[in-house]
Amino acid sequence: MDLKPKLLCFLLNLLCLSLLAQNTKPNETKQDTINGIIYGEQPNAHIYIYKNRITTRAFFVKTSNSINIRNRGNPNEEFVLSPNNQDKIGVSVAFRSISASYSFSPNSLAENPKDKNSNLFNLNLRNYFGRHFMQTLDIYSQKGVILEIGNDPQAYLPDTKTFKIGGSTSYIFNENFSYRALATQDEKQLKSAGTLIPRLVYYFTKHDLNAYSNDPNTQSVSTDYNSFDIAFAPSYVYNFVPTKNLFISAGASAGIGLNYSNNPAGEDDTTSLLTELDFRGTITYDINFLYLGAHYNYLILNHNSDRSSYIKDDIPYLQVFIGYRFNAPKKLVDKADRINGKINEKIGI
DSSP states (O other): OOOHHHHHHHHHHHHHGGGSOOOOOGGGOOEEEETTEEEEEEEETTEEEOTTEEEEEEEEEEEOOEEEEEESSOTTOEEEEEEOOBEEEEEEEEETTEEEEEEEOOGGGBSSTTOTTOEEEEEEEEEEETTTEEEEEEEEEEEEEEEEETTEEEEEEEEEEEEEEEEEEEEOOOTTOOSHHHHTSSEEEOSOEEEEEOEEEEEEEEEEEEEOOSOTTSOOEEEEEEEEEEEEOOEEEEEEOSSSSEEEEEEEEEEEEEEEEEOTTOOSOEEEEEEEEEEEEEEEEEETTEEEEEEEEEEEEEEESSSSEEEEEEEEEEEEEEEEEEEOOHHHHHHHHHHHHHHHHHHTO
16 A cells, blocks of 8 residues: 555645644743744743744654564574665654654665665654643554564565554653754754653554465465554653753653554454663754754564564664754744634633
């Protein structure tokens, strides 16, 4: 199933919703004006908001979703399903409370160019509700994996597919901490601050394993496998501002929850303990409204897939980016303010 056209339409619709502005009370802000356009707010001494600027970014990404399957009765018996790793290029846009990014993997960037039928698609969406709540949505779709037993590549499986969708709901305790400064660069952390961020993490993963053999003595394999993950994962993140233009952030989370695994045949349905580990780091350098930097994230999910197998689900993510913050058109700013005002009237703010 080709998800790209539908996902692109979905992305464009969400970008239109970026008109829904975050509410900031006028008596709590310090505003700067250029050519009659208000473009910034400083709600406190720790954070500067590029309120009426569109933050754009071009980036290069290296990511994948590999599956390690180990026999619970014999830990030395292990095999790995790894995608034909492809580097990705993409763009992201952030305005007010909405941010979205899109990336794709050209065949020319594949680590094994001979496997032209492989592909890796990733879409990330992030929304903020006030200064405390944050919602993320992640989609991974990949086709073509390499089967490894031990440390030796065994076979390329061009028709094996993995689809993963999920995300997290987070609460940011410290109002002096800017998550957007590390994630989308549409805010600037002025003074160092850290915060506890409790998160609810959830993912659905569908695996279509298809291994065909030309050898009449070897049986072909075709099977489906579904996995549902949910975990409570408190995290701590610290934003360090050593100089005016340099920003460094680091954090980690550890979570615990449940995994439910099954297949369409209804065999070996399993509910097991799920553990989650997540490590992240970001560095950014600002030159006025131009900025550049890098972000690294590593997510590990561990659980049983059935009564005899144990799975480690790894999602490493490295991004190098460069971006610029543009003045939003005055018509867009005015329309966003009108929509925000109507929303505030309805909810009584």
